[in-house]
Amino acid sequence: MNSKRPTLDCQEAARRFHELLDNELTPDVEAAVRQHLEDCADCMAVFEFEEAFKRFVALRARSTEAPADLKQRILGQLDISSAAHDE
Amino acid sequence: MDPGADEKRRAFEKEAVPHLDTVYRVALRLAGDQTQAEDLAQDTMLKAYGAWHQYQRGTNVRAWLLTILRHTFINQYRRDKQRGNTVDVTEYEKFTVFHEVQEVDPEGRFFDQIVDEEVLRAIDSLPEEFRECLVLSDMADLSYAEIAEVVNVPVGTVKSRLFRARQALQRELYEYAVEAGYIKRSVR
Ligand SMILES: [Zn+2]
Numbered sequence A: 001m002n003s004k005r006p007t008l009d010c011q012e013a014a015r016r017f018h019e020l021l022d023n024e025l026t027p028d029v030e031a032a033v034r035q036h037l038e039d040c041a042d043c044m045a046v047f048e049f050e051e052a053f054k055r056f057v058a059l060r061a062r063s064t065e066a067p068a069d070l071k072q073r074i075l076g077q078l079d080i081s082s083a084a085h086d087e
Numbered sequence B: 001m002d003p004g005a006d007e008k009r010r011a012f013e014k015e016a017v018p019h020l021d022t023v024y025r026v027a028l029r030l031a032g033d034q035t036q037a038e039d040l041a042q043d044t045m046l047k048a049y050g051a052w053h054q055y056q057r058g059t060n061v062r063a064w065l066l067t068i069l070r071h072t073f074i075n076q077y078r079r080d081k082q083r084g085n086t087v088d089v090t091e092y093e094k095f096t097v098f099h100e101v102q103e104v105d106p107e108g109r110f111f112d113q114i115v116d117e118e119v120l121r122a123i124d125s126l127p128e129e130f131r132e133c134l135v136l137s138d139m140a141d142l143s144y145a146e147i148a149e150v151v152n153v154p155v156g157t158v159k160s161r162l163f164r165a166r167q168a169l170q171r172e173l174y175e176y177a178v179e180a181g182y183i184k185r186s187v188r
Helices: A010-014 A017-019 A028-040 A041-061 A070-084 B003-015 B017-031 B034-050 B062-077 B110-112 B114-126 B128-138 B142-153 B154-177
Strands: none
Touching: A010 A028, A010 A041, A017 A028, A017 B154, A028 A041, A041 B110, A041 B114, A041 B128, A041 B154, A070 B003, A070 B017, A070 B034, B003 B017, B017 B034, B017 B062, B017 B114, B017 B128, B034 B062, B062 B142, B110 B154, B114 B128, B114 B142, B114 B154, B128 B142, B128 B154, B142 B154
8 A cells, every 4th residue: 555645755854844844734745744744763863853954043133123213213203194094 | 094905014023024034044045145135025015015915825825925026036037037047957957975984974974064155156066947946945935836836837847846856955065075175076
């Protein structure tokens, strides 16, 4: 009997690592990639590296905050544009 | 006082204003300097407020704000289309750095030693069309479909740009880490 999940080779699995990390795979493809990762330590090592890298980039990329006075300036401008609407 | 205007203001403050940090971060990566980024973020938020009746409730407000931001950037701010572009993304597309570091640092711990400024500099060195996909995904958490709408390209294009952008960024940061002495280049 064939397994219900289609099997992927290493190349096909690796092509989908980013989509898996971004939650962009359909459930059946995701299951197939995860199955491959379970069965293949080489791919799992690459996947974990990519996962760590994505986490690293997201963390560093979000370290900057908007300057405090920018928000105040914007809120102040909203008052002006609300007032203009009222007239 | 017009009660409609009051309600609009409340809704905008509750739903849109909390995304100001994201709007500013993306503005900074597109515009490249702080003064411009502040102006761009402010223009974006005020335009969004003016067009608030066009925002479709229940859709991703971040994606909507960033669509306005991108339009505003392209029409009013972008002067030099070649900003960034110092990295040849096509050169790196096939290679993950993993294969070079697997013997010394398979978990990529060396990345953690790289400071924020260096990561942002590396992001800025990507060509604009790759940089914006990366930023919209990794900074703003948009889905591929949302990014496709914001930048007005097919989802498949988003996918391939994002993939290349990440590989190029990884390679840039690896090269930096080697030069800074955070990791030894593997001899293969
Ligand atoms: Zn494999």
